[in-house]
Amino acid sequence: MSPDSGSLGWLVSLMHAGWRFTPTFEDGNVAQLNGVHTWAHSAYADGVMILSPTEAKALRTDPDGGVVWERVGTLPEVAAELLGLPHPDAPGAPRLVRASVPRLWTP
Secondary structure, eight states: OOGGGOHHHHHHHHHHTTOEEEEEEETTEEEEEEEEEEOTTSOOEEEEEEEETTEEEEEEEOTTSEEEEEEEEOHHHHHHHHHHSOOTTSTTOOOSOOEEOOOOOOO
16 A cells, blocks of 8 residues: 555555554544554554544554654554554564653542
């Protein structure tokens, strides 16, 4: 699939690759689409937040919640990079922690 396939085509490709999506609603309308892909036999997880076809952000976290990879761009750009990202255990897969995922604050 290529970027000219349109945003819906990229979402379908991610779903076929094992991604699960959940919408976030605001005033009865979908405001954001959140996706997650967990890897079998690995504690790594990939996530994507889609605000529009032109605004998406994706990341991969390690077992300790460290961000080892992230991208921001259009949905086709981000989806193409996610689909090309190697399995977390594969040679060349990102493993260096670049940031930490924010923790939930509880009073």
